[in-house]
Amino acid sequence: MGSDGMTEAVSQHFGQAPTFTVVDMETNEVVVLPNKSSHMGGIGLPPDMLSGQGIDVMIVGGLGPKAVQAFCQYGIEVFVGATGTVKDAIDDWKEGYLNRANLENACQEHRH
Numbered sequence: 001m002g003s004d005g006m007t008e009a010v011s012q013h014f015g016q017a018p019t020f021t022v023v024d025m026e027t028n029e030v031v032v033l034p035n036k037s038s039h040m041g042g043i044g045l046p047p048d049m050l051s052g053q054g055i056d057v058m059i060v061g062g063l064g065p066k067a068v069q070a071f072c073q074y075g076i077e078v079f080v081g082a083t084g085t086v087k088d089a090i091d092d093w094k095e096g097y098l099n100r101a102n103l104e105n106a107c108q109e110h111r112h
Helices: 046-051 065-073 086-094
Strands: 019-023 030-034 057-059 077-080
Touching: 019 046, 019 086, 046 065, 057 086, 065 077
Parallel strands: 057 077
Antiparallel strands: 019 030
């Protein structure tokens, strides 16, 4: 969970991921952004930080209900259940294997 882009392992706790891998599905451009949110000693929350990056879809292992609501407010669809590498997660999303995030499948032990 660092800066390996498409071969990076998907973090199972979204807010604690050290980086976020952003993939442009039209151009295949990959950008790795450091997590500078308040979860990692910085300012703001990950949804706030990522909303300005032109992101339409988030693919995650798991995240809390407040993050689900925040992404929804920004019009960003979130899919949960991702495992393996970023490439694996994108492939699973394309195949329809991941679930759209909602308050019922959000990580209940991470209620922040």
